[in-house]
Amino acid sequence: MRERTLFVSAIVGILLVAAGFAVATHVNLMPPEASTRAVAVDQLFHILLGISTVIFLLVEGALVFAVIRFRRRTGDDRPGPAIHGNTSLEILWTLIPAAIVVVIGIYSFQVLAAVEKPGPGPRIVEVTGRQFSWGFRYPEANVATTELHLPVGQPVVFEISSEDVIHSFWVPAFRAKRDATPGQISELSMTPIEIGQFPIRCAELCGAGHATMTSQVVVESPENFDAWLAQQVAMANDPGQIFLTMGCGACHTRTEVGAKGTIGPSLDELPNVAGSREAGLDAAAYVEQSIVTPDAFVVPGFPPGLMPKTFSQRLTPDQIQALVHYLLKQP
Numbered sequence: 001m002r003e004r005t006l007f008v009s010a011i012v013g014i015l016l017v018a019a020g021f022a023v024a025t026h027v028n029l030m031p032p033e034a035s036t037r038a039v040a041v042d043q044l045f046h047i048l049l050g051i052s053t054v055i056f057l058l059v060e061g062a063l064v065f066a067v068i069r070f071r072r073r074t075g076d077d078r079p080g081p082a083i084h085g086n087t088s089l090e091i092l093w094t095l096i097p098a099a100i101v102v103v104i105g106i107y108s109f110q111v112l113a114a115v116e117k118p119g120p121g122p123r124i125v126e127v128t129g130r131q132f133s134w135g136f137r138y139p140e141a142n143v144a145t146t147e148l149h150l151p152v153g154q155p156v157v158f159e160i161s162s163e164d165v166i167h168s169f170w171v172p173a174f175r176a177k178r179d180a181t182p183g184q185i186s187e188l189s190m191t192p193i194e195i196g197q198f199p200i201r202c203a204e205l206c207g208a209g210h211a212t213m214t215s216q217v218v219v220e221s222p223e224n225f226d227a228w229l230a231q232q233v234a235m236a237n238d239p240g241q242i243f244l245t246m247g248c249g250a251c252h253t254r255t256e257v258g259a260k261g262t263i264g265p266s267l268d269e270l271p272n273v274a275g276s277r278e279a280g281l282d283a284a285a286y287v288e289q290s291i292v293t294p295d296a297f298v299v300p301g302f303p304p305g306l307m308p309k310t311f312s313q314r315l316t317p318d319q320i321q322a323l324v325h326y327l328l329k330q331p
């Protein structure tokens with residue numbers, strides 16, 4: 001009887017262990033593994049989950065088994081046997097978890113050391129949190145952007161800071177999260193390994209707009225990245241390029257850059273009329289508001305609601321100022 005019980009327990013235990021491994025290795029609810037960090041972190045996570053699942057199933061399995069096998073039968077009112085501990089069992093169930101904890105500790109430390117070490121020749125990207133958007137700067141090209149682009153396979157070190165309160169730069173697909181603290185630069189290194197677009201979140205409650213403090217990282221081929229960066233440089237140095245790249249010319253006429261759009265008002269005459277369009281607004285304020293909140297003032301004869309309302313997110317404040325200055329310059 002005792003042998004049979006032990007045998008059944010062993011079989012059930014082995015089946016539960018197998019089921020635990022299957023669940024831990026085949027059920028994947030994680031975002032894509034888009035960086036070297038993600039691979040190392042997920043491997044650690046899956047091993048921890050596997051160990052936890054096995055222990056959980058063994059403990060709960062033994063419990064359920066004992067509840068059913070040793071339940072009180074009808075009419076059996078005898079007291080249960082008095083048991084006074086088991087020294088060897090207690091030593092065993094102290095030593096095994098202690099060994100597991102030590103092994104997990106050493107392994108976790110190795111993973112941490114490995115993911116924090118920058119790859120060879122990393123590109124620096126400065127990340128700045130502000131209420132409520134992310135800004136990026138590529139010091140190598142001396143340009144600031146509102147969208148994060150990275151070439152696949154090239155190591156990067158983010159230098160993360162904040163202009164106001166504490167934010168947290170979080171790219172789930174990279175398994176990367178670090179606080180953006182005012183007056184302090186925190187580094188975060190990794191290498192993107194998958195081409196695609198992945199969300200960026202703020203993971204620190206930073207005010208009323210916290211939930212909308214999102215952006216995206218575009219991981220692309222090195223050729224596409226170089227082309228994008230060159231375009232950002234061109235836009236930074238030439239507001240006419242901002243005008244064309246942002247698609248303004250599809251709706252507005254601006255003869256000096258060859259834009260012939262007629263859906264919105266022509267901007268050739270803007271320097272002459274901007275100052276007198278709205279009482280109390282000088283020309284620069286009028287043009288800036290017209291870019292940032294397009295429906296604030298609509299020139300009579302043109303339909304409202306057509307101009308995109310996203311330019312304040314797609315352009316840096318410096319780029320908007322450059323564009324305002326450019327549009328008010330006599331062509």
Ligand code: CUA
Pocket residue numbers: 129130132166167168202203204205206207209210211213
């Ligand atoms: Cu920034 Cu939350």
